[in-house]
Amino acid sequence: MAPHERREDLIRTALGVFALRPPGEVTPEDIAEAADVSRALVYRYFPNMARLRREALEQAMSELLERLVPPAGLPPREQLRGSLVRFVEFADSYSPAYVALLRGGSVIATEETEAEIDRVRTGVLELLLDRVGPRPPSPPVLMALRCWISVVETAVMLWLRERGRTAEELADWLLDQLVAMVLAAGAPEEGLSALTSRG
Structure with missing residues (x-):
């Protein structure tokens, strides 16, 4: 296996392990065992677990941002609803890591991981601005x-624990919260008609 392929394989392996266990509990030995390689090989590519966790997170966040881009041609509400469902499904597939990243005081919640999470938040904000408008938004709407992005993060974390509704039902509830919040912030109601219509 070429060096770049081996590195990619170790990152993929780490993501698979992080889908099952909180990243802060995973050791290089765990990654080596899952990848069927030696511990020394893991250390050759990643001098410590912090580096491996960071690079795995960077890759996962890039993939998430790609998933969140909705297909063109759908009504705005359906675009956002689809993106929300994909976000919930992504969080579900990495449930231990998602909870660990957002929980205060987590060993993996560093400045670098926070920067990656902020990259996704910025991408989500741009997605919203393209569909909610107008640009530039007023300070209260912004x-x-x-705040709604934070509501989504927290609601999904609670959903992972309680599973009281489907991902689709959660997405509809979150969209209703979005409309209520931007209306309360002074966004014109006529501009949100595409988000209030359920088809």
């Missing part, structure tokens, strides 16, 4: 959008 604050409402940023």
